Amino acid sequence: MAIGERVLMGPGPSNPYPEVAAALARPLLGHLDPDFLSLLDDTCARLRTVFRTTNELTLPISGTGSAGMEAAIVNLVGPGDVIVVGVNGAFGARMADMADRCGAEVVAVHAPWGRPLDPQALLDAHPQPKVIAAVHAETSTGVRNDIDPLGAGKGDALLLVDCVTSLGGIPVEVDGWGVDVAYSATQKCLGVPPGLAPLTVSDRARERMVERSPSWYLDLRLIGDYAMAGSPRRYHHTAPTAMISALHAGLGALLDEGLESSWSRHADGGARLQAGLAARGFEIVAPDGHRLPQLTAARVPASIGDEAKVRRRLLDDFGIEIGAGVGEMAGRAWRIGCMGHTARSRNVALLLAALDEVLA
Amino acid sequence: MAIGERVLMGPGPSNPYPEVAAALARPLLGHLDPDFLSLLDDTCARLRTVFRTTNELTLPISGTGSAGMEAAIVNLVGPGDVIVVGVNGAFGARMADMADRCGAEVVAVHAPWGRPLDPQALLDAHPQPKVIAAVHAETSTGVRNDIDPLGAGKGDALLLVDCVTSLGGIPVEVDGWGVDVAYSATQKCLGVPPGLAPLTVSDRARERMVERSPSWYLDLRLIGDYAMAGSPRRYHHTAPTAMISALHAGLGALLDEGLESSWSRHADGGARLQAGLAARGFEIVAPDGHRLPQLTAARVPASIGDEAKVRRRLLDDFGIEIGAGVGEMAGRAWRIGCMGHTARSRNVALLLAALDEVLA
Numbered sequence: 117m118a119i120g121e122r123v124l125m126g127p128g129p130s131n132p133y134p135e136v137a138a139a140l141a142r143p144l145l146g147h148l149d150p151d152f153l154s155l156l157d158d159t160c161a162r163l164r165t166v167f168r169t170t171n172e173l174t175l176p177i178s179g180t181g182s183a184g185m186e187a188a189i190v191n192l193v194g195p196g197d198v199i200v201v202g203v204n205g206a207f208g209a210r211m212a213d214m215a216d217r218c219g220a221e222v223v224a225v226h227a228p229w230g231r232p233l234d235p236q237a238l239l240d241a242h243p244q245p246k247v248i249a250a251v252h253a254e255t256s257t258g259v260r261n262d263i264d265p266l267g268a269g270k271g272d273a274l275l276l277v278d279c280v281t282s283l284g285g286i287p288v289e290v291d292g293w294g295v296d297v298a299y300s301a302t303q304k305c306l307g308v309p310p311g312l313a314p315l316t317v318s319d320r321a322r323e324r325m326v327e328r329s330p331s332w333y334l335d336l337r338l339i340g341d342y343a344m345a346g347s348p349r350r351y352h353h354t355a356p357t358a359m360i361s362a363l364h365a366g367l368g369a370l371l372d373e374g375l376e377s378s379w380s381r382h383a384d385g386g387a388r389l390q391a392g393l394a395a396r397g398f399e400i401v402a403p404d405g406h407r408l409p410q411l412t413a414a415r416v417p418a419s420i421g422d423e424a425k426v427r428r429r430l431l432d433d434f435g436i437e438i439g440a441g442v443g444e445m446a447g448r449a450w451r452i453g454c455m456g457h458t459a460r461s462r463n464v465a466l467l468l469a470a471l472d473e474v475l476a
Numbered sequence: 477m478a479i480g481e482r483v484l485m486g487p488g489p490s491n492p493y494p495e496v497a498a499a500l501a502r503p504l505l506g507h508l509d510p511d512f513l514s515l516l517d518d519t520c521a522r523l524r525t526v527f528r529t530t531n532e533l534t535l536p537i538s539g540t541g542s543a544g545m546e547a548a549i550v551n552l553v554g555p556g557d558v559i560v561v562g563v564n565g566a567f568g569a570r571m572a573d574m575a576d577r578c579g580a581e582v583v584a585v586h587a588p589w590g591r592p593l594d595p596q597a598l599l600d601a602h603p604q605p606k607v608i609a610a611v612h613a614e615t616s617t618g619v620r621n622d623i624d625p626l627g628a629g630k631g632d633a634l635l636l637v638d639c640v641t642s643l644g645g646i647p648v649e650v651d652g653w654g655v656d657v658a659y660s661a662t663q664k665c666l667g668v669p670p671g672l673a674p675l676t677v678s679d680r681a682r683e684r685m686v687e688r689s690p691s692w693y694l695d696l697r698l699i700g701d702y703a704m705a706g707s708p709r710r711y712h713h714t715a716p717t718a719m720i721s722a723l724h725a726g727l728g729a730l731l732d733e734g735l736e737s738s739w740s741r742h743a744d745g746g747a748r749l750q751a752g753l754a755a756r757g758f759e760i761v762a763p764d765g766h767r768l769p770q771l772t773a774a775r776v777p778a779s780i781g782d783e784a785k786v787r788r789r790l791l792d793d794f795g796i797e798i799g800a801g802v803g804e805m806a807g808r809a810w811r812i813g814c815m816g817h818t819a820r821s822r823n824v825a826l827l828l829a830a831l832d833e834v835l836a
Contacts, residue, residue, distance in 0.1 A: 120511060121503040128714055132504055140500040140718065143481040144492055144669050146797045151480060178671070179539045179693060182713040186693045214692045303714060309504050311538070311671055311716035330690050332574045333539060333546045351802070353542040354488055354663055356671035358500065359719065437506045442711070 122431075123463055126439035127255050127411055128281070129303035129310050130456040132366065136308050139365035140358055147355040155364055156355070157345045162367035166283060166306075166375065167298060167316045169290035174316040175343040176363055177334065178356050181280040181301025184313025186214055187334040188276055188297045191317075192247050194326040195219035199247040200273075202233040202261065205254035206442055207278055215249075218330060229444055230257045230413070232406040235265035246324070248273045252288065253281035255304075256442050258413035258451065259402040260286065267294025274321050280304060283314065284370055285382040285410035285455055296321040302359070305382065305410055307456030308366035311359045369457075378459075383409045385454040385464050390414075392468040393452075396475075401449060410455045413441065415448060423447065426474055434470040482791075483823055486799035487615050487771055488641070489663035489670050490816040492726065496668050499725035500718055507715040515724050516715070517705045522727035526643060526666075526735065527658060527676045529650035535703040536723055537673040537694065538716050541640040541661025544673025546574055547694040548636055548657045551677075552607050554686040555579035559607040560633075562593040562621065565614035566802055567638055575609075578690060589804055590617045590773070592766040595625035606684070608633045612648065613641035615664075616802050618773035618811065619762040620646065627654025634681050640664060643674065644730055645742040645770035645815055656681040662719070665742065665770055667816030668726035671719045729817075738819075743769045745814040745824055750774075752828040753812075756835075761809060770815045773801065775808060783807065786834055794830040 124131045145152040156175075164174050177184045189211065193199050197220045201212045204227035215222045225241045227233045238248055248270055250261050260282070267275050274296040279288050283298075285305030290298050296318040303310035317325075317336065329335045333353065341350040370378055386409020390400050397417035400407060416423045423440075427450070430436045441449035454464060484491045505512040516535075524534050537544045549571065553559050557580045561572045564587035575582045585601045587593045598608055608630055610621050620642075627635050634656040639648050643658075645665030650658050656678040663670035677685075677696065689695040693713065701710040730738055746769020750760050757777035760767060776783045783800075787810070790796045801809035814824060 120505075122505060122509065124504065124506055126506050126508070129504055129506055129717065132718075137501055141497055144484065144489055145480075145482060146484055146486050146489055147670070148486070148799075149482065149791070149797060179543065180713045180716060183539065183693050186691065190691075210692070217688065217690050217692055301714070309716065309718035310507070310714040311719050328577065330577050331546065331550075332570070332577055333543050353540045354661070354670040356540060356669065356719075357489065358492075358669035358722075359671050359716075362718075431509070437509060439508075 120435050123436045123466065124458055125453050125463065125467055126437045127451045127453050128455065130307060130453060130458040132309055133307040133369040133457045135365040135369045136362045139361045142361065145357050147357055148349065152357055153349065156343060156360060159360055159364040159367065160345065162364070162371060163314045163316065165371060166367060167288060167290045168292060169316050171290070171316045171318050172344060173322055173336065173340055175339065176360055177313040177315050178353060179313055180310050181299070181313050182210070183334065184299030184301065184315050185211060185278060186331065187315055187336060188299050189214045190218055190329045190331045190334055191325045191336045192274060192276060192297065192321065193218050193220040196221060198223060198242055198245040199249055200225060200238055200241045200245045202238050202250040204231060204233050204259060204261070205229055205251065206256035207251045207254060211249050211278065230259060230401040231403065232259050233261045235262050238266060239269040245273045247276050249276040251278040253286065253408050253411065255281045255411055257401050258408050258411050260406045260408050263295065264293045270294060274324060281408065281411050284378055286379055286408065290316055302363055302366065305455045306366050306370065308363050311356065312363055382454065382459045385459040385461060386410060386412060388461055388464045389452060389454055392464065396471065410453060410459060412452045413445065413449050414452065416450060420475065423450065429474045430470055433474070436467055436470055480795050483796045483826065484818055485813050485823065485827055486797045487811045487813050488661070488815065490667060490813060490818040492669055493667040493729040493817045495725040495729045496722045499721045502721065505717050507717055508709065512717055513709065516703065516720060519720055519724040519727065520705065522724065522731060523674045523676065525731060526727060527648060527650045528652060529676050531650070531676045531678050532704060533682055533696065533700055534676040535699065536720055537675050538713060539673055540670050541659065541673050542570070543694065544659030544661065544675050545571060545638060546691065547673070547675055547696060548659050549574045550578055550689045550691045550694055551685045551696045552634060552636060552657065552681065553578050553580035556581060558583060558602055558605040559609055560585060560598055560601045560605045562598050562610040564591060564593050564617070564619060564621070565589055565611065566616035567611045567614060571609050571638065590619060590761040591763065592619050593621045595622050598626060599629040605633045607636050609636040611638040613646065613768050613771065615641045615771055617761050618768050618771050620766045620768050623655065624653045630654060634684060641768065641771050644738055646739055646768065650676055662723055662726065665815045666726050666730065668723050671716065672723055742814065742819045745819040745821060746770060746772060748821055748824045749812060749814055752824065756831070770813060770819060772812045773805065773809050774812065776810060780835065783810065789834045790830055793834070796827055796830055
């Protein structure tokens, strides 16, 4: 089966860093091999640097970003626990769904799709929630929600933040903002294929985890006993060693470049893309000041006609993948990613040129 | 960081097929790319061939083998549902733990570690269970449990079977044996790195799945709406495309060789290994007739002394990984895998020669 080479500018996955592809091709190690355990420790240390945290419990969950979300939720809230969830897109709604399945009392605080959450509304939603949860970068709308005020005002609550599309692409300050639990995914701004969910948990949150998570696979106590440096390395499940080696390499590429430099690169790519789209009659969904550079949702001008056909021509003729709209924006907006290794002005220029050719 | 090249003869992972490493190094595709969806359909078709089933709901779960176990359980049993679980090793115990976390009524039927389950005892354990569950190949002891009689006698119950270490290495006949739900893992006899759990569900079991699984990530209705051929391809989570491409390649290598030929190769490797160990004073844990060729647990003779030191020398001096004993056999037995691409007489000869040298 012939596999084409793509420029991945959808809402994820992005193109992996070359160092990542090389890591995937290296000989496989077992999950208890001393060399692998060193590599795992180093991966967790790199994750701490990227999350800007000193949290001891910082590790990759063996599943995609949604597994990270589920791990965070099932370990924090049980039957009757109150969780306030900000919902202004598909991923906030997903958090609420997961918490509801745990039997938690879910207090959803809505904002319209495409608008940022009002942090004060989340802080005022319940007098004593166990958890306040929000999505930092809403992949469904391209909106950035403000996290800092939630940490400042959380009081006794634990702050849980979805950093799936933000980590590595825009500033994330887990300790600086008072975030207790954050998770991400490998296939967005970290430039690694999908399959792992980096996760970090503060000591304060660890003390308040549920007694026994409904999920055995995502039970953080059991996982920590294997994955944390200094743990007894007690076998839980077989760690996905090839993917962890890939993550290790991707984080290495990111940190060699420098976090701030990566943020600048994403900011530059996003600005070029959004200016180019606006010049072509697209309307950027997110309001100025809350726009993600790494993920742009843009309403397709009526002149374009069948938007799915245009996306298909970008894929077939130029090997460029962009994403469809979801939810209320399905069929009416595009989601264009400029993340990780893909976040380069060259790719933005290519996409805009290809779009002009397809629309000519 | 220098990474050594290992001969992986622990209880998993095994060495991937060369075709698998090549697949991992290929350009990444997005999870909604038409080329990827073709590859996914082809992967599911290959899984049906390997599982020997026509089940429509046959797909890779985005997690390791234990995620496959959890997906099977959380979708089949809810609060108060009766599940009979055969427990004669660590993985039967794990199934019981997971079912208990779902609120199911767990009827555990024990056999001593190292002995096979008594199928009739499972069939007699409860008058009307919703599910009867057993592990086909107990990775903790090297014991093969008989599945065929469970299918023949299950009556109205659903039969759930753990095929993590059996699939591809010894005959597994999902339809032929009347198995309703089976799952496996990529890193054993399929010769692919860890990270995915192939799963298959009969139509009969699909009709009796729980209304709403406690896990969103492992909800088979939602997953099926994306992953099944002919489904609406509704986005659930971002499929781990690189690993699925690796699985596709591994299944291709396996089916090019032929399932029966792979079974013979595993039978041959296991027989050579077990004879070689017996000749050196090891006692094979599993009784004759219920020995797995692909995974041998063997009691270490007292003459060997510090068994951990010997394992470490095999790793350091020869790059050979074998596994420690678990549970009551920790420190007293080894677990030696001869699975997937590793299951070749050459590797057995190397291990025995290296062992002789270390023990000389």
